[in-house]
Amino acid sequence: AQSVSQHNHHVILSEAASLELGCNYSYGGTVNLFWYVQYPGQHLQLLLKYFSGDPLVKGIKGFEAEFIKSKFSFNLRKPSVQWSDTAEYFCAVKGGGFKTIFGAGTRLFVKA
Amino acid sequence: GAVVSQHPSWVICKSGTSVKIECRSLDFQATTMFWYRQFPKQSLMLMATSNEGSKATYEQGVEKDKFLINHASLTLSTLTVTSAHPEDSSFYICSARAGENTGELFFGEGSRLTVL
16 A cells, blocks of 8 residues: 655744755555645645656755655755745655545744 | 635534535546545545546545545535534545646645534
């Protein structure tokens, strides 16, 4: 069965600090990988996705993620966070079939 | 991007009553929609996959008689929580894909159910 593990439940950073959120998944086949973000009071929305090709994926608002197949990982990074990045971040995996499975989420709080 | 809308956004009901939550895809057709449940400080738990014109596919441990799903058209899926109890209080979120090849999910705003 698919599963997704996010390493940090809560992260607190100061503005301009670098961010890396870990995500590991378990699924043996071909996967589609996603990071979704939920800003306070808003819908979940897509931040970036990986289907194939270059394992380094760039998303909106300066975020990027790297797919490392050998490590079953898809970590999210941003070199310099802003106060407006305060949100909850979810890693998600879609393996064979229709289902998308989510990690537990990481709440990021950026101090101004 | 594609828009998914849920209604109501918040509902309070008495124990023993039934509550219906609607999920609509506003600018695209969705043959498949997904219902998730989110507990506080926990991830989204997939409850069921709603299939237009056929029965929903429920995840293990989800009671199909308690959480009735109907996907009567390509733009509407409904989740009915029957005989609700306080432990059913949660945040219910629906989502859909605008195209089967994209993989990207578009989410509704969620519906908070409080059962007294």
